[in-house]
Amino acid sequence: MDKPADMFDRDFEWAELVRFAQHTRPGPALGVVSGRRRQGKTFLLDALTQATGGFFFAASEATEAESLRQFGTALARYEQRPTPYHFAHWDEAVQTMMTLARPGDAPVTVVLDEFPFLVKASPELPSLLQRALGPNARRETGPIRLLLCGSALSFMGGLLAGTAPLRGRASLELIVPTLDYRLAARFWDLTDPHLALLLNAVVGGTPAYRREFVLDDAPTGPDDFGPWVLRNVLNPGRPLFREARFLLAEEPDMRDTALYHGVLAAIAAGNHTRGGIASYLERKSTDLGHALTVLEDTGMVVRDPDAFHRKRSAYRIAEPILTFYYALMRPEWSDLERPGHAAQVWERSGHTFASKVVGPHFEQVARSWARWHASPETLGGLRTRVASGTVPDPSAKTSHELDTVIFGRDEDGSERVLAIGETKWNDTMGLGHLRRLDHIRELLHARPGIRADTTRLLLSSGAGFTNDLHDLAEHDPALQLINLERLYHGA
Known part of the structure; x- marks a missing residue:
């Protein structure tokens, strides 16, 4: 199955998804797809269902009743039924979904995107899927190729871990990564390595930041980098301006957001040890354990063990747009929100950008x-x-x-x-x-x-x-x- 012509890279991910979707063994199979937000997971899975003629359902943050109503409508539309399904509970919905393929049929791809939203309103859903995928059900169910997708990394990581209901059921566990710095340069159509490094220090390798977030606006050359930042990152009218704040707000495990903002600001300021972060925040080191663990689990912070002292670690921010926001934008937020002041902020932040943003990124x-x-x-x-x-x-x-x-x-x-x-x-x-x-x-x-x-x-x-x-x-x-x-x- 050919990869879509408008899909950049993702050769490995596409091949694994196609292999899973087309596997001819009888009975259902489960796959889990995860990765940080804005990496193109939905684009991948939507392309897969279109290529295979499968069923794609994108969940939203809603109550159980509303989610069931949305699911019933989408499933009926897929089957070309004249009226939507009216499911009273997810047990009934899952049983109906698993009949999309009968024994002896060709494999049918089924995608439940933003799966954590569904489980938040209906915690029993993983257990219902476990039963639907169990040995007894395999003899009665056709070759459904069920893919669960989500961006809440802590949740998706625990879906198949420990005593979780779906542990041992998955045939595919795929993590969609950010593009590395070389691929990112190609994705942005940049040939100048100096410009590519500067841009990568701001937006990293997140695909969504190349298209939707900047209206396909890429720097035309080294002299256009500063103007590009003013047009797209320090511009209150563009999505990248508030992206860092939204990334935290979208994580369900982050409740005391002030503490998480403080920890990220401390790391962006150059404090990479737990003691340094605690000193910056004027807190005890023991107070930061939970916050640092949550930031690690969500993929926003990476803990790098010291090369020679395994008990020592350095924390760094994994997403460049977060570093840029906490090092440069957050301290200047009141000025940046007022139109016409961004150029002054950018001009006086040159040293901060070089030392707190580009320098550490260049090391990585x-x-x-x-x-x-x-x-x-x-x-x-x-x-x-x-x-x-x-x-x-x-x-x-x-x-x-x-x-x-x-x-x-x-x-x-x-x-x-x-x-x-x-x-x-x-x-x-x-x-x-x-x-x-x-x-x-x-x-x-x-x-x-x-x-x-x-x-x-x-x-x-x-x-x-x-x-x-x-x-x-x-x-x-x-x-x-x-x-x-x-x-x-x-x-």
């Missing part, structure tokens, strides 16, 4: 490049994991932060530090940066239990490198210089 992109795009020849071996970390320097009574630490394994299976890296967005990197990395490599080599005798040094810069560094790198493969062109197009 450099780690992504090392994890997914850099070749073994560049890294000195096959990578197993990539992280950031902190290295103590006892003699100087200080510690050094490493933006990138790349691990691999020796032939005997022991872990080795393949490479360490430093990342600077606005700085032209020179011999001083190299000496710092070389010193950290010596500290690692001296530590027991860490194999760093052949560790390579990676310097990543958005502003370039001195001639001295270029000369050294030409003759020493242990020194790798990564500019924007290489991040986007090289290995």
Whole structure:
């Protein structure tokens, strides 16, 4: 089954959905599709039902009675019945839905989109589906290919976990990710890596932000980036202006929103440890456990373990538009809401944008490049994991932060530090940066239990490198210089 011509990328996701929908085994099968909001899950599943002639139902936040009425109307329309179904409860609705395919029929795709809305009003629905998908029902039910979809990651993640009714029933568990920075550049039709990185630091790889949210408006070149931000992100008349606020409001698990806003603001301000976040909010560290867990479960915050100290972690915001909002927009909200003041805010926020938004994002992109795009020849071996970390320097009574630490394994299976890296967005990197990395490599080599005798040094810069560094790198493969062109197009 050919992927729709207007669908960008998503080759893996489309292939898995088609394989699930067309599987010829008798009886029903269950699939679960999840992912952060605005990633195109509905677009994927709607395209699948159109291609297979299946049934698609998009739930809304409604009472049980209203949801049943909407479902009965949609199901009758699909079957071309002259009158809608009138279901008294979901047990009856599920039984009717499962008769869309009889034993011996071709598979029929059935999609329940925004499934968490249905369960919120009818908590028994997963148990009813469990019974409809059970061994006894399989002998009587045709090849229904049921797909449950939702954006509430904590809910969708628990749908098949632990003692949940549907655990062990699913044949497909598909997470639709955001586009990575290289795919995002292609999606926005950008060929300039500097412009692509700046734009990615604001809107990330969320597909919806390319089309509906900006009316297909993309920067025409590097000089148009600032005007584009003013037109689309700092403009009170465009959806991106309030998108960050809506992302929090749409999460059902977030009740004390003031605390969640505070935690995200603290991280955006550069506080990445639990202690740092607590200090910023003037709260006890123990008060933040639940909020941080919920933010992780919803996919808004990622907790990265330290490369060398597994009990230490750094928190970062996963969605760039959230970082942009909390670092730059939220402190200036009263001015931004008044038309005509956005240009002044943008002008005086240049340092904040570079240091709090683009700089940290560039570090994450450099780690992504090392994890997914850099070749073994560049890294000195096959990578197993990539992280950031902190290295103590006892003699100087200080510690050094490493933006990138790349691990691999020796032939005997022991872990080795393949490479360490430093990342600077606005700085032209020179011999001083190299000496710092070389010193950290010596500290690692001296530590027991860490194999760093052949560790390579990676310097990543958005502003370039001195001639001295270029000369050294030409003759020493242990020194790798990564500019924007290489991040986007090289290995």
